[in-house]
Amino acid sequence: xxREEIKAFTKEKEIPCLLHFTHISNLESIxxxxxxxxxxxxxxxKDAETNDELRLDNHTDTISLSIGFPNxxxxxxxxxxxxxxxxxxxxxxRVLWKNNVLFCKHNAADGRMLGKSKDSLSSIDALxxxxxxxxxxxxxxxxxIFDPTDVQAxxxxxxxxxxxxxIGVVFPSRAAKKxxxxxxxxxxxxxxxxVKGYFANRTYHRMYG
Numbered sequence: 001x002x003r004e005e006i007k008a009f010t011k012e013k014e015i016p017c018l019l020h021f022t023h024i025s026n027l028e029s030i031x032x033x034x035x036x037x038x039x040x041x042x043x044x045x046k047d048a049e050t051n052d053e054l055r056l057d058n059h060t061d062t063i064s065l066s067i068g069f070p071n072x073x074x075x076x077x078x079x080x081x082x083x084x085x086x087x088x089x090x091x092x093x094r095v096l097w098k099n100n101v102l103f104c105k106h107n108a109a110d111g112r113m114l115g116k117s118k119d120s121l122s123s124i125d126a127l128x129x130x131x132x133x134x135x136x137x138x139x140x141x142x143x144x145i146f147d148p149t150d151v152q153a154x155x156x157x158x159x160x161x162x163x164x165x166x167i168g169v170v171f172p173s174r175a176a177k178k179x180x181x182x183x184x185x186x187x188x189x190x191x192x193x194x195v196k197g198y199f200a201n202r203t204y205h206r207m208y209g
Contacts (some may be wrong), residue, residue, distance in 0.1 A: 003097040004125040010096050013131065015019075015146045017167055018065040018155060019090040019197070019198065021075050024176060027087055027169065031183045035063045035089070035161040059108055062156035065091065068146045071154065072202045075084070079199075085176055088198045090167035090188070098165075100158045103127040107152040121156075121194045142206040170198050 002178025020035060038060040064071075070088055079086050095101070103126035104113050106127075113121075120126060130148040138149055171177040177189050192198050200209060 002122075002124055004098050005096075006127060007095040009124060010093055014144075014147045015067055015093050015096070017093055018067060018095055020063065020065050020071050020089045020091060020161075021078075022085055022089065023082060023196075024085040024087045024171075024180075025104060027180055028183060030089065031166075031169075031180075031185075031187075031193055034163045034166075035091075035157075037061050037063055037159050040159065044183065054168060059102070059156050062102065062158050063103075063161055064108070065095070065155040065157055067148050067153070068144065069151070069202045069205070070198050071152050072200065072205075074107075075199070076201070085172050086199075087172065087176070088170040088192075090170065091161060092165045092167055095157055095161060095165055096155065098159065102156040103130055104154050104156065105130045105132065105148065106150050108154055108156055110152070141203050144206065147202070147206070172199060 022030065042060075075086070099123070102108070102118060102121035103123075104110075104121060105126070106112050130150075130153045132149060134149040138147075141147075141149075143149070166187055168190060169177075169180070169184065170190045170192050171180070172191070173193055174191050177191050181189060190197075192200075195201075196209070197205070
């Protein structure tokens with residue numbers, strides 16, 4: 001029943017997709033094996049570039065996803081801390097009800113989220129709470145219907161996300177897209193150059209993009 005409620009709410013909110021950003025050096029492995037949790041990566045994948053090395057949320061058995069737009073403050077931080085190019089992987093929204101996931105209305109490492117049970121975070125109420133009004137109103141942020149109120153809100157998917165659930169990859173340049181085009185197969189490949197599109201600040205992009 002919960003899965004059907006999640007599916008219905010996803011339709012109500014017109015959620016287009018889920019997103020995961022990663023260092024582009026990981027892309028070949030991801031397009032081969034799918035997205036894997038930190039626990040699996042540490043065990044099976046050598047030389048992977050991990051995003052959050054500390055994982056203060058303590059959910060190392062999950063993959064962090066965003067709804068509709070990346071966690072732009074975190075994405076910007078990582079791009080400045082780690083050299084090289086980054087990309088954004090688009091994932092089918094069906095993962096929200098097909099996979100076992102947790103819904104976090106704030107960053108999962110936020111003190112307001114720590115200590116919450118997996119049962120409570122996997123509920124339809126937890127998903128709905130991602131759209132509650134916040135300190136900065138949804139209207140002031142010019143949010144779309146599918147945008148969670150907090151840009152750092154995240155969905156945590158357990159263990160793995162299969163390549164069959166990927167939609168495509170957004171690259172930072174045409175040159176990067178060209179390098180990986182043979183690996184994409186039927187997946188879409190798009191380019192958002194500079195600080196445009198998914199590489200932009202969400203509020204700025206929603207207001208002026």
